Amino acid sequence: MARITAGVACSHVPAIGAAVDLGKTEEEYWKPLFKGFEYSKEWIKEHKPDVIFMVYNDHCTAFDASVIPTFALGCAPEFKPADEGWGPRPVPVVKNHGVLASHIAQSLILDEFDITIMNEMEVDHGLTVPLTLMYGQPEEWPCLVIPLAVNVVLYPAPTTNRCYQLGKAIRRAVESFDEDLNVVIFGTGGMSHQLQYKRAGLINSDWDNMFMDKIVNDPVAASQIPHIEYLREAGSEGVEMVMWSVMRGALDEEVELKHRFYHVPASNTAVGHLIMENKAA
Incomplete structure (x- = not known):
């Protein structure tokens, strides 16, 4: 059967993609950030997922305020990089495992x-930046990718617990698929950041690290964090971290932490990154 063997948490800051695309990764500002993903690139090369299940959020490219589904599952054969206002990123087209996506x-x-089923959808930096951080700049992505877009843009976003329970349901779906597949699930977004008004530029490193501790060691407690706490402690965009709980719900309650990285700043936010493996994987 198919199995979820590991989970990856990763921020998806758009400026990271621009730094790669413009050849700035060795600049003094960016070099410490990319150094934090050196282990990750080797890990994913050795782990060799057949499929990545990517939990991310669209930033008003595939959707706009007229229609924003809470959970949108990509079932199209492929997903082209979106033009976010300065042209599509120069990254490969994302190819789907359509049979598994339909089964899920x-x-x-x-x-x-x-679940909203998307048979046509472009993908933005929320999905492509984590792939770039893990794989660099290949001619083709080395595995298939199933995207799940979560609404964290227009209120109300789903609760953290709803996301955590969705992760458990995704695991049940994957494990009921009869093809032998190694699946890695990604939870993207965050960490603390606010893009507007009086607290623009907010970064709360203490809260970020507390959240990372809970995601690894006490995911049930993490699943009970209310929206108001994300808003108060992590800023108006901090609610993106509910997507980490989708990923965490798909893993064993006790996991083996393979890598943890936290960096401030990247553009106007903090970058958090975790790699966790199921112990029985």
Whole structure:
């Protein structure tokens, strides 16, 4: 059967993608950040996932304020990089495992999660930046990718617990698929940041690290964090971290932490990164 063997948490700051695309990774400002992903590139090369299940959020490219689904599962054969206002990123087209994606859609809906099925969708930096951090600049992405877009842009976002329970349902869906596949699930976004008004530029490193501790060691406690705490402690965009709980819900309750990295600043936010493996993987 297919199995989820590991989870990756990763910020998806758009300026990171621009730094790679413009050849700035060795500049003094950016070099410490990319150094934190050197282990990650070797890890994923050795781990060799057949499929990445990518939990991310769209930034008003595939969706706008007229239609924003809470959970949108990509079931198209492929997903082209979106033009976010300065042209599409020079990265490969994302190719899907369409049969597994359709199986997951069916399983989630029968498991009473109302999923929007996307048969056409472009993907933005929320998805492409984590792939770039893990794989660099290949001619093609070395594995298939199933995208799940979560609404954290327009209120109300799903609760952290709903996301955590969705992760558990995704695991059940994957494990009921009868092809032998190594699946790695990504939870992206965050960490603390606010882009507007009086607290623009907010970074709360203490809270970020507390959150990372909980995600690794006490995911149930992490799943109980309310929206108001993200807003108060991590800024208006900190709610993106509910997506980490989707990833964490798909893993064993006790995991083996393979890598942890935290860096400030990257553009106007903090970057957090975790790699966790299921102990039985």
